[in-house]
Amino acid sequence: MKVTVGEVLTRIASSRVVPTGPRCEMCAAGIGDEHQHVVDVQVRSLMCVCRPCYLLFAPVDADLRYKAVPDRYLEFPDFDLGPGRWESLEIPVGLAFFFRNSLLDKYIVFYPGPAGATESELPIDSFETVLEENPGLAQMRADVEALIVSVPTSGQSP
Ligand SMILES: [Zn+2]
Ligand SMILES: [Zn+2]
Structure with a gap:
């Protein structure tokens, strides 16, 4: 043509x-x-x-x-997960998004999986502990703001 x-x-x-x-x-x-x-x-x-x-x-x-959705980005440089905390959230990878859904009145987590983004409910007690240890997270608005957490993965170590 x-x-x-x-x-x-x-x-x-x-x-x-x-x-x-x-x-x-x-x-x-x-x-x-x-x-x-x-x-x-x-x-x-x-x-x-x-x-x-x-x-x-x-x-x-x-x-x-x-x-x-607010036009703001917050950083939490002091965000801290105690030893074993990530594992206690039962997230199989090193990257996840957390947000609170106001209709369900629950925190939900999304993480990348083999079939695309995987959504799951969090073990409540474990995530409550994370929130208590990081009070700054209370600023996050339900539904419209998400917390992105990336942790170093341990790789193939035995
Ligand atoms: Zn758009
Ligand atoms: Zn319009």
Whole structure:
């Protein structure tokens, strides 16, 4: 197939008239690559949204199905897992995401597995201990913020 310069220019011009790219999943307005997100708490999925839709769901205390994902990243340099603590969480790999689901009123963990991300409930007592030892984690907002933990894996040692 032969494409002339003229055709290419026409395509570029027409793609400018009909905007493509990401759209708000609530109101279908065009949004840039940098945009905000809300969580659908019931199905636990992220939606890409425009600023006005985002602000609609931003109030922290609103009891809504959708919750705005904060534009913040927190670090916990003092985060500490005591000896054997990771093993007690029954996570078979060295990387995991933790978050609190407000509907279930429970902490959930996700970690990479052979069949994709694996979701499981945490052994409550073990995770309660981690929370008690790291009180800073209480700042984490339910549903919309996750704690990412990466621990060195012991490898193939006997
Ligand atoms: Zn919108
Ligand atoms: Zn997005």
